[in-house]
Amino acid sequence: xxxxxxxxxxxxxxxxxxxxxxxxxxxxxxxxxxxxxxxxxxxxxxxxxxxxxxxxxxxxxxxxxxxxxxxxxxxxxxxxxxxxxxxxxxxxxxxxxxxxxxxxxxxxxxxxxxxxxxxxxxxxxxxxxxxxxxxxxxxxxxxxxxxxxxxxxxxxxxxxxxxxxxxxxxxxxx
Numbered sequence: 001x002x003x004x005x006x007x008x009x010x011x012x013x014x015x016x017x018x019x020x021x022x023x024x025x026x027x028x029x030x031x032x033x034x035x036x037x038x039x040x041x042x043x044x045x046x047x048x049x050x051x052x053x054x055x056x057x058x059x060x061x062x063x064x065x066x067x068x069x070x071x072x073x074x075x076x077x078x079x080x081x082x083x084x085x086x087x088x089x090x091x092x093x094x095x096x097x098x099x100x101x102x103x104x105x106x107x108x109x110x111x112x113x114x115x116x117x118x119x120x121x122x123x124x125x126x127x128x129x130x131x132x133x134x135x136x137x138x139x140x141x142x143x144x145x146x147x148x149x150x151x152x153x154x155x156x157x158x159x160x161x162x163x164x165x166x167x168x169x170x171x172x173x174x
Contacts, residue, residue, distance in 0.1 A: 004130060036121075038096075047072070
């Protein structure tokens with residue numbers, strides 16, 4: 001799995017966005033940061049809770065100059081149908097047929113033939129700032145991902161459970 005400091009592998013993949021099929025490249029994303037999250041499959045049990053969570057939080061991510069991009073091994077047409085079923089999504093879903101992108105990021109599960117549940121936060125140079133993976137049976141926390149984006153953007157030392165406005169300086173030992 002890629003770790004902080006690693007260059008994010010480029011991509012140019014089919015995607016579904018705004019009820020249309022198109023392509024998206026990493027170089028075409030203009031935001032300062034990118035949250036790239038991998039999930040196992042469309043039309044599953046846990047994945048829609050995360051995808052809808054990111055959709056509901058998109059304004060907060062936009063305020064942080066951060067784009068959201070979802071990725072699974074499903075094809076773009078499946079993504080489009082699923083997004084319709086979910087009530088539309090405010091970010092693209094990449095079609096990583098065969099799992100090549102998931103392999104480049106080190107998050108492909110060969111036994112299942114799907115991506116792991118993994119999140120990467122990329123900076124403006126598209127270097128990995130943050131990477132985390134969880135078991136497929138445990139959904140990720142969208143609010144924690146947003147908290148980490150805010151902490152990274154603050155440029156400060158941010159202790160556990162830091163939130164914007166909280167003291168981010170080390171405690172005075174005296």
